[in-house]
Amino acid sequence: MLKVIDVNTTLDDVEEYAECNICTNARAAMELGSPLITSVAVWGIPIDLNVVQNSISTPVLINDVDKDLLSTLSRSIAESIQFPLNTCYFHGLGCVASAMTKAFKYEYRENKSAPVNLYCVSAQPPSTGKSGVNDYLSDPIVKAFKEINEENSTERKMLQREIKNITKKLEGTKELKDTEEMELFDRLERANESLDAIPLWAPIVTDLTIEAAEELAGQQGGMFNIVSAEAEAISVILGAVYGDESGGKKANYGLLLKAWDGEYSHSVRITRSGYNGYVRASISVIAQNESVESILAAAASGRGLAERFLLLVEDSLLGTRDHHSQKKVSYSLVKKYEQLIANIIKEDEVVLKFSESSKRELAKWRQKIEPELRDGGRYSHNLLTGFIGKADKQIMKIASVLHCVDHWQNQASRTSEVKDAYIFRAIYIFEQLAQTYISAADSMGYVGEKSELLKIAEHLQKLSDKGKNKVSFSQLYNSLKNIKPFKGSRNLAKKIREELVPKLEDYNYCVSDSKSVYINPRLK
Numbered sequence: 001m002l003k004v005i006d007v008n009t010t011l012d013d014v015e016e017y018a019e020c021n022i023c024t025n026a027r028a029a030m031e032l033g034s035p036l037i038t039s040v041a042v043w044g045i046p047i048d049l050n051v052v053q054n055s056i057s058t059p060v061l062i063n064d065v066d067k068d069l070l071s072t073l074s075r076s077i078a079e080s081i082q083f084p085l086n087t088c089y090f091h092g093l094g095c096v097a098s099a100m101t102k103a104f105k106y107e108y109r110e111n112k113s114a115p116v117n118l119y120c121v122s123a124q125p126p127s128t129g130k131s132g133v134n135d136y137l138s139d140p141i142v143k144a145f146k147e148i149n150e151e152n153s154t155e156r157k158m159l160q161r162e163i164k165n166i167t168k169k170l171e172g173t174k175e176l177k178d179t180e181e182m183e184l185f186d187r188l189e190r191a192n193e194s195l196d197a198i199p200l201w202a203p204i205v206t207d208l209t210i211e212a213a214e215e216l217a218g219q220q221g222g223m224f225n226i227v228s229a230e231a232e233a234i235s236v237i238l239g240a241v242y243g244d245e246s247g248g249k250k251a252n253y254g255l256l257l258k259a260w261d262g263e264y265s266h267s268v269r270i271t272r273s274g275y276n277g278y279v280r281a282s283i284s285v286i287a288q289n290e291s292v293e294s295i296l297a298a299a300a301s302g303r304g305l306a307e308r309f310l311l312l313v314e315d316s317l318l319g320t321r322d323h324h325s326q327k328k329v330s331y332s333l334v335k336k337y338e339q340l341i342a343n344i345i346k347e348d349e350v351v352l353k354f355s356e357s358s359k360r361e362l363a364k365w366r367q368k369i370e371p372e373l374r375d376g377g378r379y380s381h382n383l384l385t386g387f388i389g390k391a392d393k394q395i396m397k398i399a400s401v402l403h404c405v406d407h408w409q410n411q412a413s414r415t416s417e418v419k420d421a422y423i424f425r426a427i428y429i430f431e432q433l434a435q436t437y438i439s440a441a442d443s444m445g446y447v448g449e450k451s452e453l454l455k456i457a458e459h460l461q462k463l464s465d466k467g468k469n470k471v472s473f474s475q476l477y478n479s480l481k482n483i484k485p486f487k488g489s490r491n492l493a494k495k496i497r498e499e500l501v502p503k504l505e506d507y508n509y510c511v512s513d514s515k516s517v518y519i520n521p522r523l524k
Helices: 011-021 027-031 069-081 083-099 130-170 179-195 210-219 232-237 254-261 289-301 332-346 356-373 382-389 389-406 418-443 449-466 473-480 492-508
Strands: 104-109 112-115 119-123 223-228 264-266 276-278 279-286 310-313 350-354 470-472 511-512 516-517
Touching: 011 027, 027 389, 027 511, 069 083, 069 130, 069 332, 069 516, 083 130, 083 223, 083 232, 083 279, 083 310, 083 332, 083 389, 104 389, 119 289, 130 179, 130 223, 130 279, 130 332, 210 223, 210 254, 223 232, 232 279, 232 289, 254 264, 254 279, 289 310, 289 418, 289 473, 310 418, 350 356, 350 389, 356 382, 356 389, 382 418, 382 449, 389 418, 418 449, 449 473, 449 492, 449 516, 470 473, 473 492, 473 516, 492 511
Parallel strands: 104 350, 119 279, 119 310, 223 279
Antiparallel strands: 104 112, 264 276, 470 516, 511 516
């Protein structure tokens, strides 16, 4: 119960009450019902939230104990280019996934499989060596597909010639018996099917609109891959060519949404041919911070695109590099990686299956985080719920890539069973990436404690500038619920009352009782 005294409460009374009740002078003035609550004399100086709140966390994807091919090659490339190791390794995961997307699937339910693919986007400033890293990790993919295209070239030419000859016969002969005509149509259909089964592969693209991606998928059995060290690779596929969605053509995310899970897509277009079939894609792009932000901005559409991406933002090495150092990338590791990629791409169809024990370990981990998805939990915002809700598939995809790196090298077993060790490692990698995903979203104001505290503090300052010294919780909730980072957050009123406002009180922005928030007049 509040202790109420007359309006003549002195500052000494407030300080005595604060000392006895172990609270701040501002809280003491509020609980005493003192008019001094509007005086700067009882308030501390607000603490800069940018100082007390953490910046984007740096993940550690590989450790010294990790000696697999991708880890050791990433270390060699990173040391040579003087590039952040985790970003190099992360891009490598995406590149291997893009090689696997052609023929590899993983069984995520009994008799239900999906393509092994990843959507990976990392950020580094200009002049850090992004292109060099991308070249080492993606050139072997281009080389391997080029060899396949050359091997298939003769057969494709023969089929194309046959199609041309049959078409000429159908068009040039006016009088054909029905049986002859039907036979020619059957031959033409079989020849076209055979040609479709031997596509002229475009293994990776660096600048692709969604319309072009749809057309490319139609040409090569539903597959397209985006691998690049340029920001345009992300901005273009996300529809930046259309400008502001509010005033122009709305970006089409449908193909990207379906391609992540290998879903069926049937599009019909007036101005061009659509696509009818299952689609799959991998994305691995090292770009700049703007690319990460553009993905998080896509979440505002509420269509689930951002939650399919794995994001990594790591401090650059700019300003610390030694240009006298000339370490070379290990030639033997490069050759092993090239052979690994070639072995992967030469496969026609592989379905990876997880051991029963690895499935139990994944279920155990999912059960551990399940409570955090509840309303008011750590992942209660729709963006985070969607991201964490797809954790099982992300982990299985990462584990599939790790398994393939070990088992598709020359003289390796090429077993299709994925064991526990890969699930454990994939869980660790996903947990690290989840932290950077959340902190990046928070730092950029989309979701997270820092962005939420900053937005409430900003609102309280605006009220203070207007001469207001308090606001009810209901008014505060109604003012914030439809703006980022609060839009999409479940059980927000409780979170504001029980978590965010108390933290702002610790930083001298306000104090509150059961109904109202009293604003620090020093915010003016």
